[in-house]
Amino acid sequence: MDDIKITTPLTDDVIRKLKAGDRVLITGYVYTARDAAHKKMVELIDKGEKLPFDPKGQIIYFVGPAPAKPGQVINSAGPTTSGRMNPYSPRLIAVGLKGIIGKGEMGAGVVEALKKYTAVYMVATGGAAALIADRITGMELVAYEELGAEAIRRLTVENFPAIVAQDCHGGNIYIEGVEKYKR
Amino acid sequence: MREIDSKDITAAVRKLSMDANYYLGEDVLAALKKFEKLEESPLGKEILNQIIKNADIAASKQMPLCQDTGLTVLFVEIGQDVHVKGDFNEAIQEGVRQGYRDGYLRKSIVVDPLNRKNTGDNTPAVISTVIVPGDKIKLTILPKGGGSENMSRIKMLKPADGEQGVKEFVIETIKIAGGNPCPPLVVGVGIGGSFDRVAQLAKHALLREVGSKHPDPFYARMEDELLEKINDTGVGPQGLGGRTTALAVHIETAPCHIASLPVAVNTQCHSARHKTVVI
Numbered sequence: 472m473d474d475i476k477i478t479t480p481l482t483d484d485v486i487r488k489l490k491a492g493d494r495v496l497i498t499g500y501v502y503t504a505r506d507a508a509h510k511k512m513v514e515l516i517d518k519g520e521k522l523p524f525d526p527k528g529q530i531i532y533f534v535g536p537a538p539a540k541p542g543q544v545i546n547s548a549g550p551t552t553s554g555r556m557n558p559y560s561p562r563l564i565a566v567g568l569k570g571i572i573g574k575g576e577m578g579a580g581v582v583e584a585l586k587k588y589t590a591v592y593m594v595a596t597g598g599a600a601a602l603i604a605d606r607i608t609g610m611e612l613v614a615y616e617e618l619g620a621e622a623i624r625r626l627t628v629e630n631f632p633a634i635v636a637q638d639c640h641g642g643n644i645y646i647e648g649v650e651k652y653k654r
Numbered sequence: 655m656r657e658i659d660s661k662d663i664t665a666a667v668r669k670l671s672m673d674a675n676y677y678l679g680e681d682v683l684a685a686l687k688k689f690e691k692l693e694e695s696p697l698g699k700e701i702l703n704q705i706i707k708n709a710d711i712a713a714s715k716q717m718p719l720c721q722d723t724g725l726t727v728l729f730v731e732i733g734q735d736v737h738v739k740g741d742f743n744e745a746i747q748e749g750v751r752q753g754y755r756d757g758y759l760r761k762s763i764v765v766d767p768l769n770r771k772n773t774g775d776n777t778p779a780v781i782s783t784v785i786v787p788g789d790k791i792k793l794t795i796l797p798k799g800g801g802s803e804n805m806s807r808i809k810m811l812k813p814a815d816g817e818q819g820v821k822e823f824v825i826e827t828i829k830i831a832g833g834n835p836c837p838p839l840v841v842g843v844g845i846g847g848s849f850d851r852v853a854q855l856a857k858h859a860l861l862r863e864v865g866s867k868h869p870d871p872f873y874a875r876m877e878d879e880l881l882e883k884i885n886d887t888g889v890g891p892q893g894l895g896g897r898t899t900a901l902a903v904h905i906e907t908a909p910c911h912i913a914s915l916p917v918a919v920n921t922q923c924h925s926a927r928h929k930t931v932v933i
Contacts, residue, residue, distance in 0.1 A: 494697070494700065535760065536721050537723060537758055537760040538760065539758070546717060546718065551722070554834065574801075574836065575801075575833045576832060576833060576834075594894070596701050596704045596705065596708075597720075597833075598720045598925040599705055600708065600718065600720045601708050601711040601715065601718070602708040604717065620761075632704065634697060644697075644894050645832060645833060645894065647895065648888075648890060649832075649887070649895045650888065651695070651888065651895050652694065652890055652895045652896050652897055654888070
């Protein structure tokens with residue numbers, strides 16, 4: 472199985488080619504956000520205000536890294552459980568977000584949004600946090616510094632390893648994969 | 655009566671906090687390598703490979719295996735002939751405070767479950783203490799990640815539900831959990847005791863060496879059967895499908911009331927971290 476190399480910002484053409492179960496290597500930028508930052512961003516959308524970054528074509532990575540040691544770009548930074556962002560992610564996809572990276576299956580609302588707006592949900596290996604940190608070459612604060620590990624940061628990534636979990640065609644590796652290997 | 659200075663306890667807990675988060679146990683690593691060879695799913699194999707490589711990177715760079723460095727759980731056995739000089743509980747909390755600060759580990763504890771303000775130093779640790787014969791203190795740390803803790807379950811079964819009922823509850827828990835607790839898992843199962851005790855049994859079961867057999871042949875067989883059934887669910891590494899959903903099932907039991915059959919399942923992700931020291 473070959474890895475598919477993709478770069479950000481993501482276009483609809485690239486997203487349509489991605490199928491559940493594909494291995495991808497991402498190069499470019501990803502934005503970090505977890506529960507608290509999502510809540511704040513959706514409140515801004517409700518008020519019709521601008522988000523801390525332009526989500527068009529971008530990827531959000533659900534992560535709360537360990538604090539960096541002196542001289543380190545970032546410390547261990549694996550994905551957190553995506554299901555907690557089910558209420559928020561469709562709202563961000565509706566305003567242009569094209570990709571999500573997390574772990575675990577996402578809900579029906581997200582599946583609908585992935586299809587309607589041509590977006591993709593990818594997963595990184597939960598608990599492979601030191602290996603993932605090795606693929607992150609830059610980090611800068613974007614917003615909500617007060618949230619600590621939950622602040623929004625822009626990460627520069629090189630060949631960040633992920634797997635397409637739920638695609639824009641309704642494909643879902645959580646269903647297809649489990650079906651294939653259960654006895 | 656042997657005297658132990660609380661400062662020595664703080665120093666030990668500080669080191670345990672870091673070591674447990676940087677260095678995956680040899681038993682877990684051996685199991686991961688064994689299952690990687692057997693895994694049929696190419697994606698599953700790739701994920702297991704990443705997990706094995708990750709352990710290597712974490713150890714060599716002294717980085718946490720997972721960014722979720724957990725709620726710090728401590729199991730303490732205190733010899734009844736030991737006198738601790740100073741505040742024993744505070745000595746442990748200070749060790750956690752120093753370990754998480756000096757080890758660049760994530761602080762993941764909130765003061766209040768509803769108001770959600772971070773304590774800033776990963777305290778308080780959850781400590782369970784037993785008094786044992788002797789003049790030593792045995793400290794075991796288990797940093798428990800939120801993702802896997804969240805998928806754990808408890809149920810008060812009826813005695814008539816028996817072995818079959820317990821097995822069904824365990825399998826149901828694994829299916830509901832899917833990829834969320836970061837499989838492959840170590841599955842801790844508590845059976846018996848009381849409502850509160852059974853959850854402690856399930857957590858304590860996670861400390862057993864992966865690959866070891868239950869001393870009671872009846873439960874050893876039950877563990878083997880459960881492991882096979884869990885891996886037959888097809889959930890696989892990270893829930894993406896495969897033959898490796900769990901590396902091990904560990905059962906602990908306790909006597910219980912004639913009317914009760916409590917069962918608890920504590921799901922532990924593949925970052926099955928724990929370290930022990932004896933003072």
